[in-house]
Amino acid sequence: MSPYTLTIMIFGIGLGTTITLMSSHWLLAWMGLEINTLAMLPLMSQHNHPRAVQATTKYFLTQATAAAMLLFASTTNAWITGEWAIQQMTSLIPLTMITMPLTLKIGLAPMHSWLPEVLQGLDLNTGLIMSTWQKLAPFALLLQIQANNPTLLITLGLLSTLVGGWGGMNQTQLRKILAYSSIAHLGWMMLILPFSPSLTLITFITYIIMTCSTFMIFEINKATNINMLATSWAKAPTLTSLTPLVLLSLGGLPPLTGFMPKWLILQELTKQELTTTATFVAMTALLSLYFYLRLSYAMTLTMAPNNLPGTIPWRLQFKSFSMPLATTTMASITLLPIMPAMSTLLKL
Amino acid sequence: MKLFYACSASTCVVLILLLLLYPVILSFIRSKSPKFEIYYHSVIALGLSFYISMMLLLLSLILPINMTVTILPWTNTDVFDMDISLQFDLYSVMFMPVALYVTWQILEFAYTYMHADPQINRFFKYLLIFMTAMIIFVTANNLLQLFIGWEIMGIMSFLLIGWWHGRADANIAALQAMIYNRVGDIGLIYAMAWFAIIHNSWDIQHIFQLPQNEKINLPLIALIIAATGKSAQFSLHPWLPSAMEGPTPVSALLHSSTMVVAGIFLLVRMNPLMEFNPTILTICLCLGALTTFFSALCALTQNDIKKIVAFSTSSQLGLMMVAIGLNQPDLAFLHICTHAFFKALLFLCSGSFIHSLNGEQDIRKMGGMLYLMPITSSCFTLSILSLMGVPFMTGFFSKDTILEAMSASYVNIWAITLTLMATSFTAVYSLRLIFFVLMGRPRTKPVSTMNEHDPYAIKPLVRLAVASIITGCLLVHYMVPPKMPVITMPPILKLAALIVSLIGFVIALGLAFMANKQLKPKPPSGPHHFSNMLGFFPTIIHRFIPKIILTMAQKIASKMIDQTWLKKTGPKAASNINKPLATTTSNVQRGMIKPYITLFLLTLTIAGILVYFTIF
């Protein structure tokens, strides 16, 4: 892809998301989403191999479906209430009809099934964009919709955490595992959305930090499945010892950043007298924890057999641009202590 | 005068303890000592201790005072005081010289027996610690000291029985001794706890002031259990014959003056608590009678010389228990003292035979020792005669008195019968020992290397043999029994013990000569099996009960808890439940876009319908 086209596409992606974020009108929001989708497509298929093309096609079809349904729902809404504004939706049926395509766009169960396959077809950098930036616009729309239906969102959230856990268990492909991890995290966000949108935002931010870190680590190790992860000790030993912490942070273990959203969400759910739901969702986190642990085990606790030349890459100069990696990794390990500040800030 | 006695007595005891511990301490100070150094020190220490204890005995004969001396307070709490205090009465003062004398001889003999052992220094240290514990136990005036002595003996018996720990049998025997003694310890600990809680004192003199009522049965039964464990009474007896796996000097020490008599001694000490308590006395009587009969029965068909001697010890211990049950603790104590001499002699002679025969213990492979080792054989015969209670030997004075007291009393006829039968059996197995070991032709290997030139092996035997002849007479005359034994009785009762012994002896003799004239071989009968297999007691207790416990443990702990609850319902269930669900979740991903979109539409429809019905 020529640099000019790449620039146009990347700006397109940025523009689409920005338009959606700043719009208060459904039509403009829809346009932003469409720009976003369209600009993403060449990036996805830039490597031209059939799997990438297939992923592009799938992505295009699902996003187009979602966008069409979104347009239909917002038109219906405008017809019924005469109101195009995002934050003033009052009729419940268009509301439901609008929530669904948005959840399809971010990949919540049971509309999640495109996400693992699409992600599997991409290289890790594009996958990073796919699982962070591309979720931003629909997520912002979901956050802005008022008067959401709690039952619907809790059901979707619980289903997502379950599917995220179960789906990841059977996988050996890192990108699919990350896709399921994304599904599970988004499930947690949906769960708390009706009660505390600011908490959802915290969860989303921590999710983005941790996912960025994970994708970049895998990119540096050039690892796309668990076996390839096992040789990472020879490439970047320090990173290898840090990675389990990042993964466990994704899993939500206490001294790490990932614990913060889970803790706050469980607390909030308990306050809302949804103790059963809280217990259940905490148990489903164990399912996800299982495959994070498996990744940690394969990466750090095992030493894959390697021939002699294969054990020396760590002595060579490290060429990658590692600043974002360092920042996000440290953030995803050590942010828990600033939890009070973060929650106060986001409640403003 | 009292002060003088108290001072001299406690000085004597402290001196004895220091002397006995001197070789042990010496080995701590000096990193490396010559091979037999500890041995020489031990023998000298024991000899000196014996003379000191004799001084104490003579002193007590001049000043016959029962006295307790509190040396110094150990620790006090607000409500419970513990002192280091010693008791000087007939029992402790008389027992010490006896025990020290016997131990002295045994240690001297052990030089011959153990001289090839690389750890001989440690062996003598163990023996000395053992003896020290016995002195502590005997002179103790409170239950704590008593318990300390009791426990050290238990531990040392474990170490000494398992001396040859390279052999599995020795380890098993040591473990048996440990475990059976633990059962007894539980009894003692229970009694101590009871006294501490109810009476708030462990001082023996205080405990004797307890009101004699029904409640006291509990600690008394606990004490009987303690004595049963330590003195190998029936039901806790199997460790005693097994303890023969240890070196012979150890067996001699264990069986004569220390360890096994500790249980009987405990009951003798505690007798004032139970003297007006018929229930407890009857328990003791029946237990003792059963033990003496059962052990004598088992001894009849054994072929291991040490086993036979061990069972004879067990039988004599039963007899002591009978004396306790007859409420004659002085007789029991007298029997402890006399028994120490001839039993030590018996063991040392057996040890000498075994040593000379290169470790052979089976009496069927001995024979003709009379000609090969005349001095040892004479001593052996003397000790056996004493054991049988032949008149005017040492054993006679105590054994016959007990049997007389029993025959003349109106206690349980069943117990009396059993004891008399056991007495008769004693004659039988004694004769069997003499017949097989001493008489006849040698059945050993043709080349005989045995000799009696070693003075260390012969002198102790002779000294003990002399003691086996005369001490009974001396002891009886020095002991003034506070409880008057029965003096007048019909001749048939007076002679009962002698008569049954004689009958047993004659019958056994007849049987022994018939053995050579047997016309056709006959397979061993049922009673023979019963006797030879020790009444099947170890088989049942050591095999059946552990099997039940292990099976239960396997079923409950391993299968039910571990495998069912902790495994099947825990991790296995989690994986079994989640595996199909994970597979289902993965199976949704078939790479086809149409089902995905359909799924979306389906969700949308269902959600729409649900919302619709919630609104309208």
Added chain:
Amino acid sequence: MTYIMLLLLMGMIMGLVFVASNPSPYFGALGLVAVASVGCGILVNYGGSFLSLVLFLIYLGGMLVVFAYSAALAADPFPEGLGNWFVKLLVVVYMMGITSFSFLFSGKWHEFSWVPVDEISEFSVFRGDVGGVALMYSFGGIFLIIGAWVLLLALFVVLELTRGFNSGAFRAI
């Protein structure tokens, strides 16, 4: 007028059902053309004649390309039309679904949906769609720019995706 409207709406639904019931591309594209024309007719009836004309022309042009392309790409010797049992089955299923949904919503929607633009023209100076055009160029200028940019972007995207003979994303394998 109402009957014509009813006829057009029915035609639209029928056409959509036909497209959705999975016939061969020939007939599918034909169905789409029909639906587009009928949709334009509905728009005319609602008063959007200008918009309808523009839409019709664009649709016709686009559909012609699509029709030609799908006919050329998927030359099917045995095309499946309405005569096929599977297509028939799907048609029946979709019809039943539509009927049940219309029962579900009957009495609630039609009052909103069956109001043509011109019926309230007494309160308006302009015709609806003409006013809309004016608005689109004045207040909706930014929208228009964005829309133009989206179209341009779409062009770039399509070019990028289809560029190159051997390395293009949609090359023949």
